[in-house]
Structure formats: C-alpha cells, structure tokens
Amino acid sequence: MNAPDRAEETLKLIGNTPLVRLEGPSKAAGCDIYGKCEFTNPGASVKDRAALRIVRDAEETGALQPGGTIVEGTAGNTGIGLALVGNALGYDTIIVMPETQSREKMDTLRALGAKLVLVPAAPFANPGHFVHTSRRLAEETEGAIWANQFDNTSNRKAHIDTTAEEIWQQMDGRIDGFTCAAGTGGTIAGVGLGLKNHNENITIALTDPHGAALYNYYAHGELQSEGSSVAEGIGQGRITANLEGAPIDTQFRISDEEGLEWVAKLLREEGLCLGLSSGINVAGAIALGKQLVAEGRDNPRVVTILCDTGFRYLSTLYNPQWLEEKGLPVFDWLREND
Numbered sequence: 001m002n003a004p005d006r007a008e009e010t011l012k013l014i015g016n017t018p019l020v021r022l023e024g025p026s027k028a029a030g031c032d033i034y035g036k037c038e039f040t041n042p043g044a045s046v047k048d049r050a051a052l053r054i055v056r057d058a059e060e061t062g063a064l065q066p067g068g069t070i071v072e073g074t075a076g077n078t079g080i081g082l083a084l085v086g087n088a089l090g091y092d093t094i095i096v097m098p099e100t101q102s103r104e105k106m107d108t109l110r111a112l113g114a115k116l117v118l119v120p121a122a123p124f125a126n127p128g129h130f131v132h133t134s135r136r137l138a139e140e141t142e143g144a145i146w147a148n149q150f151d152n153t154s155n156r157k158a159h160i161d162t163t164a165e166e167i168w169q170q171m172d173g174r175i176d177g178f179t180c181a182a183g184t185g186g187t188i189a190g191v192g193l194g195l196k197n198h199n200e201n202i203t204i205a206l207t208d209p210h211g212a213a214l215y216n217y218y219a220h221g222e223l224q225s226e227g228s229s230v231a232e233g234i235g236q237g238r239i240t241a242n243l244e245g246a247p248i249d250t251q252f253r254i255s256d257e258e259g260l261e262w263v264a265k266l267l268r269e270e271g272l273c274l275g276l277s278s279g280i281n282v283a284g285a286i287a288l289g290k291q292l293v294a295e296g297r298d299n300p301r302v303v304t305i306l307c308d309t310g311f312r313y314l315s316t317l318y319n320p321q322w323l324e325e326k327g328l329p330v331f332d333w334l335r336e337n338d
C-alpha cells in the first residue's frame with residue numbers, strides 16, 4: 001500500500017492530554033495543585049499544539065502549499081512538533097537552534113528528518129540570533145513559510161481553543177488559579193485568555209525564571225532581567241505578539257534550584273520524569289496556591305503545565321558532571337550510581 005499523502009489521523013494524537021493531581025506540591029501549598037501532562041503529546045512537549053495550529057492556519061491562508069517547507073527558529077521543542085506535523089502532512093522542515101540547547105533535542109530533530117541549522121547563542125538584537133536566522137532562511141527558501149512562533153498568534157490560539165478548554169472541562173469548571181512560565185508566551189496568554197472567557201475570577205499568574213524580563217514588566221512595568229537560568233524553552237526578554245494583552249494578575253520569580261528540587265521530588269516520589277521548566281512551573285503553582293489560601297479562598301485549585309519529558313535532558317539535568325559545572329545541586333541518587 002502506498003503511504004497516504006497526508007496522515008490526518010495521527011495528528012489527532014496531539015492534545016487531549018491527562019491532568020493529574022500532584023500529591024507533594026498539594027501538600028506543600030496546602031491546597032490542590034494539578035499538572036497538565038503535555039509530555040504525553042507525540043513530540044513529548046506542549047509545543048506540538050502550537051506547531052499543529054501554525055501549520056493548519058498557514059494552509060488555510062494558502063501561505064503553505066503542498067510539498068512546501070516549514071522553517072523555524074526554536075529552543076527545540078517547537079522544531080520537534082513541526083517536524084512531526086510536517087512529516088504527517090508532507091512538508092519538509094528546516095530548524096534553526098542555538099547550539100547551547102540539549103544534545104537530545106538536536107539528535108531528536110535529526111532523527112525526525114528535519115534539516116538542523118545550529119547557530120551560536122546571541123542576544124535578540126544580534127542579526128545572528130536564531131529567530132532572525134530562521135526568518136532569513138525562510139525568505140531564501142522557495143515554497144517556504146516562517147512559522148514565527150514568537151509573534152504568530154496562531155500559537156496562542158491553539159491554547160485558547162484546546163489547552164484552556166481541556167483544563168476547564170477536566171476541572172469541572174472548579175479552578176481558582178493557573179500559572180506557567182513563558183517562552184513565546186503562547187501557553188500563558190492562550191490558557192489565561194481561554195480560562196478568563198469562562199470565569200473572570202480565575203487568577204492567572206506568570207512564573208518567571210531568573211534571567212527573564214517579564215517578572216519586572218508585570219510587577220513594575222519595566223522589561224528588566226536579573227540573574228540567569230539554565231532552563232530551556234523559557235525566559236523571555238520582550239513582549240511578543242503572543243504576550244500582548246495576556247491577562248496576568250500576579251507574578252512569581254522562581255530559581256533553578258527551586259525548580260530542580262521539584263523535578264527531583266516529582267521523579268522520586270511521584271514517578272514523573274520532567275524537564276526544568278516543569279519544575280519551575282510547579283514551584284510557581286505552589287506559590288500561587290499559598291497566595292490564594294492567604295487571600296482566604298476556600299480550598300483553592302491551581303493548575304500548571306508539565307511542559308516536556310525529562311528524557312530530553314539526560315545529558316544535562318540528569319548528568320552529575322553537567323550539574324556540577326553549572327554550580328547546581330546534584331540529585332542524591334545520581335551520586336549513588338557514580
């Protein structure tokens with residue numbers, strides 16, 4: 001049998017992810033904390049949703065034609081989502097990624113058949129930054145579109161229409177708070193807008209890693225960053241089109257150490273192997289839960305995003321040598337195995 005031109009059926013596997021109550025975080029917060037298991041998507045991250053919607057919308061406008069090419073600059077997860085969606089629908093993918101990202105993401109992209117272009121890490125103002133490089137490559141490639149996840153609002157529409165709706169249904173409409181960190185901002189803005197459409201009183205909180213500028217922006221109106229983070233995929237320095245009008249009520253700043261502590265606890269005590277952005281999100285959800293309890297809300301229920309699988313970071317977060325090099329605490333059980 002010939003392979004179909006378009007494999008629409010497999011794309012239905014994107015989304016409809018499980019929501020799980022997290023025992024340790026709930027105890028720590030004194031209220032119920034839930035995690036949306038985005039690592040169960042086919043590409044093992046939350047970014048499959050944005051990838052699918054960006055491609056669908058580009059098909060609908062006619063920008064993406066049969067046999068065309070999708071070009072994107074990404075920390076990796078969006079590239080993995082685009083490569084899978086591209087394979088299912090018959091498009092080539094060219095992925096530009098900073099060389100500082102995990103080895104596993106690069107190997108995965110190559111394995112999926114994407115053309116991988118690695119560039120040195122550079123500030124956004126530098127024309128060599130991975131986002132600008134990907135835009136130029138898209139312009140130079142015939143039949144190509146630039147996915148432009150940061151400023152293409154198809155990204156956040158995916159979360160308004162799917163992630164937020166799923167959370168609302170899975171929580172039976174009983175949800176008091178939502179929080180997550182921002183890379184493009186598609187998830188926080190889209191889920192925030194979608195949930196507020198159901199209930200204005202749901203508190204939407206930004207959880208920002210160190211080194212990002214959004215905490216200060218939402219707290220004091222100034223885009224200003226302090227410190228740094230090794231978390232991949234999060235940490236934004238500007239208001240992207242996806243972040244414009246995001247309904248942020250409050251904000252927390254979470255360190256890598258706090259995030260790693262929750263990565264370790266969720267793995268060893270709850271059997272979830274996650275990346276660092278998930279740990280940072282969980283620490284933010286606990287902070288939000290405590291705040292809602294302090295405000296006198298009766299047994300508040302808070303949801304956050306478990307963004308991607310820890311298997312993507314075996315060479316970094318789960319590697320004692322790497323952790324030591326970065327001055328981060330090494331998980332006890334990794335030392336025992338040395």
Ligand code: PMP
Pocket residue numbers: 045046047075077078181182183184185186187188232233234275277278307308
């Ligand atoms: N965590 C990880 C691991 C990611 O790759 C991303 C995407 N950059 C995010 C969180 C943040 O998602 P968003 O781009 O929707 O803000």
